[in-house]
Amino acid sequence: MDCLFCKIVKGEIPCTKVYEDDKVLAFNDINPVAPYHILVIPKQHFDSIADVSDKDMEIVAHIHSVINKIAIDKGFSDAGFRIINNCREDGGQEVKHLHYHVLAGKKLPLYEAEKK
Ligand code: 5GP
Ligand code: ZN
Numbered sequence: 001m002d003c004l005f006c007k008i009v010k011g012e013i014p015c016t017k018v019y020e021d022d023k024v025l026a027f028n029d030i031n032p033v034a035p036y037h038i039l040v041i042p043k044q045h046f047d048s049i050a051d052v053s054d055k056d057m058e059i060v061a062h063i064h065s066v067i068n069k070i071a072i073d074k075g076f077s078d079a080g081f082r083i084i085n086n087c088r089e090d091g092g093q094e095v096k097h098l099h100y101h102v103l104a105g106k107k108l109p110l111y112e113a114e115k116k
Helices: 004-010 058-074
Strands: 017-020 024-028 036-042 081-084 100-104
Touching: 004 024, 004 036, 017 058, 024 058, 036 058, 058 081, 058 100
Parallel strands: none
Antiparallel strands: 017 024, 024 036, 036 100, 081 100
């Protein structure tokens, strides 16, 4: 499958890694809209959150756990952050591999991710 984020997982396209374990990879967005703009993705390919079945849903809890760890590690947990998941066409999803945007490092205006 020709998927940009699968290529990043395989190391075929470089990224600036923030966190990695056997199930999840987190890296800096190439076009940041906040001082911290981190993408957190499962290593397993899912087209979108709407394509994750109930039996696979534990990956989403794991992603949220990883986001909490990253927030503490980077020092923006106390101040706060925003998690965004764009799903399919109407949600504005451009890369068809499930991913969560984590925005932090400033007081975020509403709908920041829509300004891209
Ligand atoms: P979406 O609109 O699908 O929710 O977000 C896709 C995000 O992936 C965008 O914020 C875009 O800047 C980011 N992105 C696209 N291509 C690359 C890439 O090659 N490397 C990185 N690090 N981010 C990318
Ligand atoms: Zn993929």
